[in-house]
Amino acid sequence: xxLTGRLGLLALLGAVVPIVWPSWWTLAALWGVLLAAVALDxxxxxxxxxLRLHREGDTSVRLGGTARVSLIVENTGRRRVxxxxxxxxxxxxxxxxxxxxxxVPAGERRxxxxxxxxxxxxxxxxxxxxxxxxxxxxxxxxxxxRRAPWTVRVLPAFPSRRHLPGKLAKLRELTGQQVALIRGxxxxxxxxxxxxxxxxxxxxDWRATARRRDVVVRTWRPERDRRIYLVLDTGRTSAGxxxxxxxxxxxxxAALLLGALASRAxxxxxxxxxxxxxxxxxxxxxxTDLLPAMVRAMAPLxxxxxxxxxxxxxxxLMSRVRQRCLVVLLTELNAAAIxxxxxxxxxxxxxxxxxxxxxxxxxxxxxxxAARGDLAAVYxxxxxxxxxxxxxxxxxxxRGYGVEVVDAPPAEIAPALADAxxxxxxxxxx
Amino acid sequence: MTSTLTPGAPQTAGAPQTAGAPxxxxxxxxxxxxVARRRWRASRGVVAVVLALVVIAVILAALRPxxxxxxxxxxxxxxxxxxxxxxxxxxxxxxVAVSRSxxxxxxxxxxxxxxxxxxxxxLTDSDIDxxxxxxxxxxxxxxxxxxxxxxxxxxxxxxxxxxDTDAPDCTLQAAVLAGNVDFGQSDTYEVPPGATACYRxxxxxxxxxxxxxxxxxxxxxxxxxxxxxxxxDDEGNAALAMNLAGARASVVWLIPDLPDPGSASxxxxxxxxxxxxxxxxxxxxxxxxxxxxxxxxxxLGPVVAEALPVVVRSAETVEGRAxxxxxxxxxxxxxxxxxxxxxxxxxxxxxxxxSAAQDPxxxxxxxxxxxxxxxxxxxxxxxxAAQTGTFSTGPDGRLLYDEATIGxxxxxxxxxxxxxxxxxxxxxxxxxxxxxxx
Numbered sequence: 001x002x003l004t005g006r007l008g009l010l011a012l013l014g015a016v017v018p019i020v021w022p023s024w025w026t027l028a029a030l031w032g033v034l035l036a037a038v039a040l041d042x043x044x045x046x047x048x049x050x051l052r053l054h055r056e057g058d059t060s061v062r063l064g065g066t067a068r069v070s071l072i073v074e075n076t077g078r079r080r081v082x083x084x085x086x087x088x089x090x091x092x093x094x095x096x097x098x099x100x101x102x103x104v105p106a107g108e109r110r111x112x113x114x115x116x117x118x119x120x121x122x123x124x125x126x127x128x129x130x131x132x133x134x135x136x137x138x139x140x141x142x143x144x145x146r147r148a149p150w151t152v153r154v155l156p157a158f159p160s161r162r163h164l165p166g167k168l169a170k171l172r173e174l175t176g177q178q179v180a181l182i183r184g185x186x187x188x189x190x191x192x193x194x195x196x197x198x199x200x201x202x203x204x205d206w207r208a209t210a211r212r213r214d215v216v217v218r219t220w221r222p223e224r225d226r227r228i229y230l231v232l233d234t235g236r237t238s239a240g241x242x243x244x245x246x247x248x249x250x251x252x253x254a255a256l257l258l259g260a261l262a263s264r265a266x267x268x269x270x271x272x273x274x275x276x277x278x279x280x281x282x283x284x285x286x287x288t289d290l291l292p293a294m295v296r297a298m299a300p301l302x303x304x305x306x307x308x309x310x311x312x313x314x315x316x317l318m319s320r321v322r323q324r325c326l327v328v329l330l331t332e333l334n335a336a337a338i339x340x341x342x343x344x345x346x347x348x349x350x351x352x353x354x355x356x357x358x359x360x361x362x363x364x365x366x367x368x369x370a371a372r373g374d375l376a377a378v379y380x381x382x383x384x385x386x387x388x389x390x391x392x393x394x395x396x397x398x399r400g401y402g403v404e405v406v407d408a409p410p411a412e413i414a415p416a417l418a419d420a421x422x423x424x425x426x427x428x429x430x
Numbered sequence: 431m432t433s434t435l436t437p438g439a440p441q442t443a444g445a446p447q448t449a450g451a452p453x454x455x456x457x458x459x460x461x462x463x464x465v466a467r468r469r470w471r472a473s474r475g476v477v478a479v480v481l482a483l484v485v486i487a488v489i490l491a492a493l494r495p496x497x498x499x500x501x502x503x504x505x506x507x508x509x510x511x512x513x514x515x516x517x518x519x520x521x522x523x524x525x526v527a528v529s530r531s532x533x534x535x536x537x538x539x540x541x542x543x544x545x546x547x548x549x550x551x552x553l554t555d556s557d558i559d560x561x562x563x564x565x566x567x568x569x570x571x572x573x574x575x576x577x578x579x580x581x582x583x584x585x586x587x588x589x590x591x592x593x594d595t596d597a598p599d600c601t602l603q604a605a606v607l608a609g610n611v612d613f614g615q616s617d618t619y620e621v622p623p624g625a626t627a628c629y630r631x632x633x634x635x636x637x638x639x640x641x642x643x644x645x646x647x648x649x650x651x652x653x654x655x656x657x658x659x660x661x662x663d664d665e666g667n668a669a670l671a672m673n674l675a676g677a678r679a680s681v682v683w684l685i686p687d688l689p690d691p692g693s694a695s696x697x698x699x700x701x702x703x704x705x706x707x708x709x710x711x712x713x714x715x716x717x718x719x720x721x722x723x724x725x726x727x728x729x730l731g732p733v734v735a736e737a738l739p740v741v742v743r744s745a746e747t748v749e750g751r752a753x754x755x756x757x758x759x760x761x762x763x764x765x766x767x768x769x770x771x772x773x774x775x776x777x778x779x780x781x782x783x784x785s786a787a788q789d790p791x792x793x794x795x796x797x798x799x800x801x802x803x804x805x806x807x808x809x810x811x812x813x814x815a816a817q818t819g820t821f822s823t824g825p826d827g828r829l830l831y832d833e834a835t836i837g838x839x840x841x842x843x844x845x846x847x848x849x850x851x852x853x854x855x856x857x858x859x860x861x862x863x864x865x866x867x868x
Contacts, residue, residue, distance in 0.1 A: 008722035015714035022707030027714060090736040099730060120739065130731030145731060240744030247744060305740060332744075364745035368752070369771070375848045376756060378855045382764035383752035385771035392774065 001042060002132055007139045010034060034139075041135025045142045048131045050077025051104070053148040055126075058116075060296070063157040067116040069150055071129060073102065074109040083134040083141055087114045093124040093152070102131065118154040121249070122300050126150045155295045156249065160257045160414035167261050167418045174426050190219045224266035226430040227325035228421075229317065229353075230255045234301055235275040235308030237332035242362045242410045248303045250360040251330035254414040256294060258328065261418050263290045265425065271297060272320075274313045275304045283320070310341030314349055326354045326430055328417070333359040333394045333407060346401045354429065356404040358417045361391070363409045502548035502571060502654055504528050504683045509660035512548075516683065518668070519676050526681045532557035535684040539564040542679040548654065550577040552686040566682075567647045569674050572617065572654040582648045584622030585638050590652075591618050591631040600628035602639055604673030608666035616653035637670075649674055761851050762844040769840055772858040776800060776840075779865050793841050800840070800861060801833040803868040836861065 011034065018026045052074040061067035075081050085102040089095035094117045104110045118124055129148045134141040192208050195215035208216040232238075232255060238248035259269045264287075271294050273280035280297040282290070308331070317327060327349065331337070349355055368384035371377035395405045404424070408416040424430055460468070500506040504516035504526060516526045529535035532553060539545050543566040547553075551574040553561070558580035561568075568581060578585055592615050598605035605611075605628040618634035621627045627635030636652040651657075651674070656667040675681050701709075743749075755764050773787040773796065780799040786792035831839075839858055845851040 002728040003721060003725045005722070005725050008718055008725050011714065011718035011721045015711050015718060018710030018714060019707040022705065022710055024710075027710055030714070031717070084730065086731045088731045088734060090734050092736055127734050128731060132730055143728070143730070239740045240742050240746070242744045246739070303740065362744045362748075364743070365748055368745070368748060372855055372859065375852060376752075378768075378852050379756040379764055380749070380752040381855060382767040383748050383755060386751065386763075386767040387748045389767065389770055389774065 002141045002143045003038070004134065004138055004141060006137075007034065007038065010139070037137055038140040041137045041140040042142060043135075044079070045135040045140070046075070046079040046081030046083075046104075046106075046133045047077040048081065048133050048142055048144040048146070051075055051081060051131065051146070053129055053146055055148055055150040057150075058152060060153040060155055060299075061116065061118065062155050063118065063121050065117075067118070067152050069114045069116065069126075069152065071112040071114065071148060072109055073104055073112060073131075075104040075106055078106055080105045081131070081133045083132045085112055085132075086130045087112065087148075088127040088130060088145075089114070089116065090124055090127065092120045093118050116152055118152070121154050121156055121298075122302065124152045124154060153296065153299045155299045156252045156256065158253060158256045158295070160253045161260070163257060163415045163418065164260055167257070167415070167422065168264055170422055171261065171265050171425075174422060192216045192218055220428075223428070223430065226267045227321065227323060228258070228262045228267050228269045229321055229325050229327045230259060230269065230271045231313065231317065231327060231329045231331075232271070232273040232280075232298075232301070233275065233308050233313075233329065233331035234273050234279050234304055235337070236303070236305050237308070237334045237337055239303035239305060240332070240362075242360055242364070245410070246303055247332060247360050247410075248301065250410040250413055251358070252298050252301070254358055254360075254417045255328070255330055256291065256298075257414040258417050258421055259294050260291055262421065263287050267430070269294075270321075272313075272316065273297070273301055274308070274316065276306055276309045276312065278316065279304075308337065308341065310337075310345055314345045318348070318352070321353070324353055326356060326421075326424065328356045328358060328421075330358045333357075333391050333405075335390050335394060338394055338398070343397065343401070346398075346403065350402050354404070354424070355402075356406065356417075356420060356424075357398055358406040358413060358420075359391075360413050361407050361409050363411075366409070502657055503685055507659060509658065511659050512657050512683075514659045514662050515657055515668070515671050515675065516681075518672060519681055522672070522676060524676045524679070524681055526683055529682055529684045530687045532560050532684065532686060535682050536560050536564045538682045539566050540680070541565040543567075543682050544569055544675055544678045544680075545682045545684060546571060546657075546675050547573065547577070547581070547684045548657070549685050550574050552688055553577060555580075557686065561684075565646070567678060568649070570648065570650045571657055572652065573650060578650065582638070582640055582650050583642075584625065585640060585650050586620045588618050588620045588634045591616055591634075591636065593631055596629045596631065596636075598628045598637075599630060600626055600635075600637075602626045602628050602637070604670060604677065605629070605637060607673055608670035610665045611656055611670050612661055612664040612667055613653040614655040614661070616655075618652060619650060759848070761848070764851060765845055765854055768855055768858055772862055773840060775862060776865055779803075793837075797833055797837045797840060800836050800865060801831070803865045804831055804836070804861065806868045831857075831861065 014030045014034070017030055054072040054074070055069060056072070057069035058067040069087075071085075071087055073081075073085070081102065081104045083102055084099050086099045087095060095114050096117075097114075100112050102110065102112070116124065126148060128145045130143065130145045132141045132143040192205060193216065195204060195217050199217050203217045203219075205216050205218045208218075232248070232251055234248060238246065238251065240247050242250060255271065259271070262269045268284075269282075269290055270284070271280065271282040272278065279301055282293045282297045285293040329342075331342075346355065365384045365387055368380040369388060371380045371384075391407065395407060398405050404420060406413070406417050406420045500508045501510035502512050504512045505528060507513045516528075519526050527538050529538060535545055535547075545561075545564060545566060546569045547561065548571045550570065550572075553574075553576075555576070558577055562581055570577060570581060573581070575587055578587065591613070593613070596613070597610055598608065600606070611629060613629065613636055616636045618631055618636055619627075619638050621635060621638050622640065624641070626639040628637040628639075629635055638650045640648045640650075642648055655661045655664075656671045657675075662668045662671065675683075754760070770788065774784075777784055777787040777796065780796065780803065782792070782796065782799065786796060835857070839854060839861060842854075845854050
């Protein structure tokens with residue numbers, strides 16, 4: 001039940017009545033009339049329980065985009081339902097409009113549109129739908145909250161997808177460059193063609209030449225169907241904000257670009273999000289389904305404020321993949337976490353796989369390192385210099401284990417990772 | 431003076447352009463003027479109402495007759511007082527007794543006295559009752575409505591006038607003798623039949639005399655001006671006042687003090703004085719407020735709680751370390767970090783292996799290499815510029831470093847003070863730049 005402003009106004013205007021007839025009876029009569037009107041209104045208001053709620057609309061939206069969700073209100077009762085409706089969503093769903101006027105005659109249905117502009121990644125669930133059904137006099141209303149479940153999954157924004165065409169062009173260049181006459185570990189036989197001047201004589205296929213009149217050379221191309229395993233570290237180091245977004249979101253962006261690129265290049269891409277247990281996993285997705293699957297898996301991921309368990313991560317990885325693959329570990333070059341967690345396990349991992357570590361550097365540290373002028377700035381610079389030295393040392397240490405390291409600020413990490421992948425591919429090291 | 435300032439002129443001329451550019455852009459921040467205009471538009475109604483209230487208050491205050499506690503006091507010589515009249519009456523042989531309370535006046539009044547009642551707004555109902563029973567004539571000077579109904583039955587305030595001088599136009603001896611009288615602002619009255627009415631304005635008199643019980647008269651004067659020191663000598667004011675007040679053998683001049691608090695009608699509380707209907711009105715107002723509160727208090731749906739993401743800046747540890755350095759004046763560590771960073775960046779530029787940067791044995795080699803490159807960069811610098819621990823400026827204005835300074839910068843001891851640390855950071859930057867440029 002809810003009262004309306006009209007009742008308050010009437011009560012206010014009614015204050016004049018006892019001045020004209022000063023008696024307790026006047027007041028009693030006044031309130032008797034008002035309360036009777038309220039009771040009548042409540043009795044005649046449309047029944048909220050008789051409403052049926054259905055939903056339809058978007059189930060997912062990219063972060064920064066707009067999702068539309070419709071609520072269909074069907075009145076199965078005998079009386080018209082008139083009043084207001086509020087579709088209640090969590091604040092970060094930024095749902096609008098807040099309240100909607102509702103007028104559903106008996107036996108009819110109405111559609112209520114809600115627009116969501118989510119401000120954060122993850123699943124946004126409708127909390128409830130509150131309906132206030134006003135009586136014919138407009139003095140009182142019946143109010144009830146009804147469940148009308150709906151979930152909108154807010155997907156990562158993937159801002160680095162603008163880099164994809166450029167990287168794909170590079171990739172085509174690479175695969176078109178089948179004249180890569182050097183035979184490497186990650187290359188496979190492509191075709192035979194006639195010898196032209198300038199070709200390496202070592203690549204002449206003598207057996208084929210013997211069968212034909214011309215001299216024939218073999219060509220090679222980067223091997224396809226290699227396996228790439230993306231590992232997202234969702235532990236405490238992923239929670240730190242670089243600029244204004246969590247490091248995890250930058251890592252996701254880079255992983256998405258790499259995944260899109262690698263799947264176009266014909267490689268198989270798997271994803272694992274891990275801190276102390278598996279948070280998300282995408283395995284064996286087809287080429288066309290890979291990106292949607294990755295995005296769906298990443299959407300609900302949140303940084304956990306716990307130290308990542310590198311040993312668990314490595315053993316999970318080892319048990320999942322038998323064949324040689326490129327393991328891309330998206331984490332942070334944090335001395336404590338890497339030295340105590342990952343480094344002792346690296347030999348096991350590198351023995352079987354090619355490992356690449358991608359870390360998002362904080363531009364704030366660069367900014368501090370360049371600071372000069374007063375004493376505070378110089379101390380800032382010294383601290384930043386020390387942090388950078390630490391990073392360089394870790395990078396060198398990791399490279400010593402044969403690990404590729406990509407360390408770039410958030411704006412560049414995605415293209416830098418893609419470039420590193422393309423370089424590996426070109427070198428036939430996959 | 432102006433000519434020396436000309437180098438700065440382009441800057442100052444350029445400044446308004448750059449400052450003006452964003453304001454010209456669409457959807458930019460509104461300028462202060464726009465904000466002020468918007469606020470003015472929003473609030474001008476309120477301002478107008480407040481101004482109107484002030485103007486009305488000022489006008490009302492100006493129109494209100496000036497009243498002081500001394501007015502019409504026969505012992506006061508102030509412009510509003512009545513000492514002059516009292517003195518003249520005494521000189522003419524009519525004793526004037528001043529009463530400060532109704533009881534006192536009632537005791538003094540005799541059948542041959544005239545009781546002049548002034549400042550009658552201070553009289554309580556019981557005072558008026560007592561005055562109604564006193565013998566002799568009454569003169570009511572600008573009486574309040576309460577006093578008028580109590581003491582001059584049938585006379586009612588009709589309106590007020592501002593016309594100054596007027597002829598009496600009646601048969602009342604005192605008025606006829608006085609002739610024109612300056613009333614100033616005055617009440618006018620409606621009179622009962624049989625009363626004498628003088629000094630009419632639009633048919634309504636300002637002086638009324640009513641006869642009670644045959645012998646007693648009650649004279650009502652709409653203005654106090656003829657009795658005051660200031661206006662006593664205007665027109666026939668003095669004559670009228672003396673004729674009215676000195677008509678009998680003696681004068682009792684009642685100018686009541688303010689009644690003592692609570693003395694008037696005893697123990698009636700505010701609650702007794704407020705009519706029952708008004709009480710019910712307020713009760714109903716409270717109930718209405720409760721109804722409004724119930725209306726506003728009812729939420730349309732629940733408050734939704736949501737887990738918020740962790741906000742930890744990634745550079746927080748680095749910033750924390752910087753603050754620790756600063757708090758403890760850790761110049762040694764800060765200098766080490768700066769030097770190590772500079773060496774790390776210098777070594778590849780010099781063509782030395784990266785490992786040399788942190789190798790103390792390679793110190794000599796690095797310093798020599800840096801010195802060569804710096805000297806090469808500062809071509810034409812005199813070789814004698816190398817002095818111990820100091821540096822001089824080359825012909826192109828750049829600092830020239832000798833090997834000792836470079837050594838001190840890259841491997842030296844901890845700076846002695848904070849200024850030394852800042853200097854060190856600048857020297858390292860400069861060295862790095864010169865090596866890059868060479």
